[in-house]
Amino acid sequence: MTNKLVSHMTPLKASLLTLSLLCATTMTGCKKSEDDTTQSLVTVEAEHVERGDVTERIMADATLSPLAQAAISPKITAPVRTFYVQRGSQVKAGQLLAVLENRDLSAQALDNKGQYTAAQASYNMQTKAQVPEDYAKAELDVAQAQAQLHLQGEIVAARKRLLEQGAIAGRDYDTAVAAQVQAQAAYDVARNHLTSLKNVSKEASLQQAQGQLSSARGKLEASEAQVSYSQIHSPISGVVTDRPLFQGETANVGTTLITVMDTSSLLAKVHLSQIVAQRLSLGDEASVTIPGVDEAVKGKVTLISPALDPGSTTVEIWLKIPNDGNKFKAGTPVRVAIMGRTAPSAIKVPLEAVITAEDAGKSVFTIGSDGAAHKVAVQLGINDGEDVQVTQGLNGSETVITKGAYGLSDGAKVKVGKAGTEGDDK
Numbered sequence: 001m002t003n004k005l006v007s008h009m010t011p012l013k014a015s016l017l018t019l020s021l022l023c024a025t026t027m028t029g030c031k032k033s034e035d036d037t038t039q040s041l042v043t044v045e046a047e048h049v050e051r052g053d054v055t056e057r058i059m060a061d062a063t064l065s066p067l068a069q070a071a072i073s074p075k076i077t078a079p080v081r082t083f084y085v086q087r088g089s090q091v092k093a094g095q096l097l098a099v100l101e102n103r104d105l106s107a108q109a110l111d112n113k114g115q116y117t118a119a120q121a122s123y124n125m126q127t128k129a130q131v132p133e134d135y136a137k138a139e140l141d142v143a144q145a146q147a148q149l150h151l152q153g154e155i156v157a158a159r160k161r162l163l164e165q166g167a168i169a170g171r172d173y174d175t176a177v178a179a180q181v182q183a184q185a186a187y188d189v190a191r192n193h194l195t196s197l198k199n200v201s202k203e204a205s206l207q208q209a210q211g212q213l214s215s216a217r218g219k220l221e222a223s224e225a226q227v228s229y230s231q232i233h234s235p236i237s238g239v240v241t242d243r244p245l246f247q248g249e250t251a252n253v254g255t256t257l258i259t260v261m262d263t264s265s266l267l268a269k270v271h272l273s274q275i276v277a278q279r280l281s282l283g284d285e286a287s288v289t290i291p292g293v294d295e296a297v298k299g300k301v302t303l304i305s306p307a308l309d310p311g312s313t314t315v316e317i318w319l320k321i322p323n324d325g326n327k328f329k330a331g332t333p334v335r336v337a338i339m340g341r342t343a344p345s346a347i348k349v350p351l352e353a354v355i356t357a358e359d360a361g362k363s364v365f366t367i368g369s370d371g372a373a374h375k376v377a378v379q380l381g382i383n384d385g386e387d388v389q390v391t392q393g394l395n396g397s398e399t400v401i402t403k404g405a406y407g408l409s410d411g412a413k414v415k416v417g418k419a420g421t422e423g424d425d426k
Contacts (some may be wrong), residue, residue: 043417044404046367047350049396054348054383054389056340058276062268062288064332066261068236074100074251075229083247085258089240094233095162097258100251102230109223112216119216123209138194143185152180207284238262239326255279263326268299268319268336277315279340280304286319289335290328297321297328299337304332337385347394348387349361354380364394365401367416373401 028404078100085097154174162168242259251257268288272280280301287296303318321328353364362380365373378393394400401414408414 005289015138027233042373042404042408042412042414044365044373044401044408044414045418046399046401046416047353049390049394049398049400050348050387051345051396052348053344054346054382054387055342056279056339057385058272058280058338059385060270060272060336061337062334062336063268064266064290064321064328064330064334066238066263066330067265067267067320068238070235070238070260071256072097072140072232072234072258072260073256074232075089075253076100076105076226077250077252078102078230078298078341079250080245080247080257082161083243085240085243087240087243090238091234091240092237095237096231097233097234097260100230100232102227105223105226105230109220109227111224112220116216116220117214119213122211135194141190142187145183145190149180149187149207150182152176156180179283209380232257234258234260236260236262238264241330253363261330263328263330266321266323266328266330267302268321268334270317270319270336270338271309271312271314272317274308274313274315276340277304277317280317280338284339286336286338288319288321289337290332292336293328296337299336341382343359343382343389346381346389347390347391347396349394350402351383351386351388353405354378354401355405364390365405366394366398367401367414371413371415373405373408373410373412375413 013061080098080102081306082099083097084095084099085091091097156173159168159173159176163170163173177347204257238260239262241261242256245251245257268286282301282304284301286299286301288299289296299321301317302320305316308315317338319338347362355363355365357363361377363375363377368374376393376398379391381389381391383389401408404414
């Protein structure tokens with residue numbers, strides 16, 4: 001169409017039109033070149049490398065647990081007669097929480113108490129009356145037998161003298177000797193009986209009486225224990241968090257009747273590798289981030305397990321945090337940051353400036369004097385959750401790209417500004 005238009009014009013007008021088209025074409029090309037140059041610049045955010053102390057922050061997930069917990073289950077199976085607490089009730093150690101039906105147990109305890117009283121009376125009678133009487137009678141029998149033996153001995157001696165003088169017949173002397181033998185036998189029996197009482201019978205009688213009394217006492221204590229099991233007391237101070245049964249329902253042995261938790265302080269339990277746990281000490285400071293709470297809660301390391309968990313081969317760490325007013329709830333998932341070792345005067349860069357490659361290699365982009373981004377491989381040390389120590393790769397005088405480095409190629413032209421504003425520059 002342009003050729004047709006030129007053919008109908010004078011040579012001067014044709015020349016002017018051609019020059020105008022050339023200029024227009026040239027200006028369009030120049031503007032496009034300028035736009036390409038502008039679009040080649042990548043806007044990034046950057047910071048100067050700093051030197052300063054870096055305190056390690058060991059991050060881990062945990063769940064809040066109560067300082068102490070008691071899942072109370074009855075030792076007898078019986079219906080619940082009375083509950084004295086509800087969920088949320090504050091209780092103290094030793095407080096009565098519930099009573100189970102115990103009238104049958106109380107009756108059995110009363111019966112055993114009567115048997116124990118009878119056994120105690122029998123024991124007193126045997127130890128204070130019967131045994132001493134038997135012992136005294138045996139001593140009296142010995143004394144009588146001894147006196148009778150002595151008398152018969154004198155009679156035999158007298159009759160022997162009379163027999164020698166011919167005053168009595170030999171039969172009278174023989175009768176006296178026979179009586180002496182009988183008296184000697186009676187004395188021996190009485191003495192042996194007394195010896196048996198001293199060595200065996202008395203002690204055996206006392207042991208028998210003591211055994212009967214102990215048996216009766218044992219039955220009484222067992223029945224009283226059964227009655228006491230019907231009264232449920234709290235072993236710890238805390239708050240009632242669960243009470244699954246209602247009054248009148250049967251509580252079975254081994255099933256939880258009431259759960260009490262001490263939530264005056266809470267424990268955040270985390271599992272860390274052995275290498276990391278070895279760098280911690282009791283009393284180390286920590287912070288716990290709780291959902292719904294604006295500021296992190298301060299805590300301290302109160303326990304470092306002396307043995308590895310056999311399943312995960314990790315070390316369990318306990319952090320204790322205060323819980324005034326029961327503001328925080330047990331079972332809440334939290335994020336824990338434990339303060340570890342400190343690297344003084346370290347070269348540090350923001351964590352967001354570090355790029356991790358597929359082979360796990362670490363690098364950062366620095367801005368050179370030529371206005372281009374240069375990729376630098378680095379080795380990292382400890383980090384505090386915001387900054388990370390650079391042990392190799394930087395000397396501390398560089399400017400590193402903190403935002404906008406992802407997908408950036410080495411040598412790309414960059415300018416410092418607010419990342420993601422290339423469209424505004426156009």
